[in-house]
Amino acid sequence: MDFQLSEDIQFLKRNVRDFVQTEVESVAAQIEQEDRIPEKIINMSKEMGLFGLSIPEEYEGLGIGMVGKCALYEEIGATHNGYTTLIGAHTGIGTVGIVEMGNEQQKRKYLPAMARGEKIGAFALTEPSAGSNATNLKTTAVKQGDKYILNGTKHYITNATEADVFTVMAVTDPGKGAKGITSFIVEKSFKGFQVGATEPKMGLRGSHSAEIIMEDCEVPIENVLGAEGQGYVNALKILANGRAGLAARNLGSCQKLLDLSVKYAQERIQFDVPIIEHQAVAHMIAEMAVDVESLRSFTYRVAWMVEQGMKVIKEAAMLKLFGSEAYNRVADKAVQVHGGIGYISDYPIERFFRDARITRIYEGTSEIQKNIIAGQLKKEYC
Template identity: 55%
Template sequence: MDFTLPADLREMQTHIRAFALNVVEARAHEIEATNQVPPELIRQAAELGLFGLSIPEEYGGVGLGMLGRCAVYEALGQGHMGFGGMVSAHASIGTSGLVKLGTPEQKAKYLPRMAAGECIAGFAITEPSSGSDAANIRTRAEKKGDTYILNGTKHYISNAPIAGILTVIAITDPAKGSKGMSAFLVEPSMPGVSVGKIDEKMGQKGALSAEVVFDNAEIPAENLLGPLDLGYREALGILTNGRVGIAARSTGAMQRLLDLSVAHAKGREQFGAPISTFQAVQFMLAEMEVDIQTSRLLWQKVAWMVDAGQDVRRMASVAKYHATEALSRVADKAVQVAGGVGYMKDAPFERFYRDQRLLRIYEGTSEIQKLIIAGDLLREK
């Protein structure tokens, strides 16, 4: 059993890691101060293919499988988490539905501009009354002639303030319950669609989110994505692969925090010796390494399963749950190793500590992941 990534993926990982650490991180204070990703970083990311990771080459994308995408996400995770969140929200759940379910006409219309970073994508399912309870969404879509009329509100929608296209989940047949959900490709400029003010969040600056309101929004019938009433399980299936990507991003963030912690421990002296010689510090570093290695093995296995066409519903949740919880532990230990420096905004420890907290919430909370895992176990015969 060979755990070595293919040479082309290792090379791509190296380039993306260098971009994240040397280019994006150089603008981190600017992103934090303005809550905006500079346009030139978006342009550079597009040139590296980051917006087209899952988009087939025929539409201008890179066409990577899940293993390749996650390798990139891990490298990206070592840099500013807000920037990485913006890119992955587009390249993962913002794009995967269209790639999987789209008609040739839909793909030709949107995918080339999405791959070029000219049309940023997002995924809209969360509502004020349905966060974890995604089956309880209330946004309705009614067919009238050659359009669907959408009414409802989505909130905390990643990339909404900068999006050119959103995959929106709405109820098309209330009588079918959760099986009456459908997906639509919605441009925020369409009649009746409005995007609210940018959410003020604890962390992940530059990864913008906002409320999206549909007030008799007119969506062309040809923008129905996939079959009518594709159902809750298929709609949520778009999120499943995204969870593997979050595990990979979490692993990258952990690796960066460990690297910073090791460097600090070697350079910081107390009581006449580097603190790296103290067993208490060594134990924290060792525990961080264990969390990183187990998280990396998990995302690699699940990514391989996706590429092999296997059902990953349970294992994607295992990977996300483990890696995001591990990242919280690692971030806490990194601040502890750094001491007072770790609490200061001038050092990256504090930023990672704030930014990582979201990963245990979005695209399925840790508690939801445990419910999915247990439910799948109990269904087994």
């Protein structure tokens, strides 16, 4: 395995780090208070090409491989997670389906504008009755002439209020179970499509989730993504591909929390010595560092496997499980190291703690990842 980054990626990584530390960090408190990403930050992100990380150069993207993309996600993850999620959801599950499974006509129609950040992408699978049980979809798609008519509601859709292009899963053949699900490219402007109210959340302020409602929504037949009946398989591929990127974003947040904790533990004096000299604090910091380095190695290993075109269903699930659980452990210890100040909302530790919690739920809960891992192991040992 070779995790060596090209000079171009190293240069872009430094630029992203500088941008995150000087521009995004300076407005982190504003994002938290106003629950929105400043337009200036979004425009600067567009200029840097951050909305086109996953999109090939021929469609105006940066065309970066998974290892390089994770290196950039790691830098992006070190700042406000609302901003991180806006970018990550778009460049991950919001666009990867069209990149990997779209036909040439679809790619040329949608990807250039998405690469420029002119159109934001979102992924719509979850429904009130279909969360972890993703095959229990109620949204239907009925073919009528040269279009499909979609009816149903999706919820908890990240980027829903900002998105222009949605990858939507719907049932085209109720009698076939998972094999009766088809994926569609649905535009916000399509007749019968509506975005519901923004859903208030515990964390990730600035990143908005909402329902999308389709009432006799008319989708052209050419907007079927992949083959009819392959929607569930497509969804699994999209989610598996995105899990290395999500882990890299978690890694960036973990590293940030470790940096803040070590700095604070060296400066905070109790019983006449810096608290890092106390074994209880030192052990927490050591445990945080082990989680960070373990997550780093695991992330880049799976990213390399993705680049090689290897099957990563089990490894991606393991990485999603470990990465989200590690982030929560690190965030919890960071609060404990900082003591009372870690619980105060004027400081970033409290924010990271709240933001970390969703990582064990979205894009597949920790429990679902364990099911996937066990299922793959059963197949391997048969």
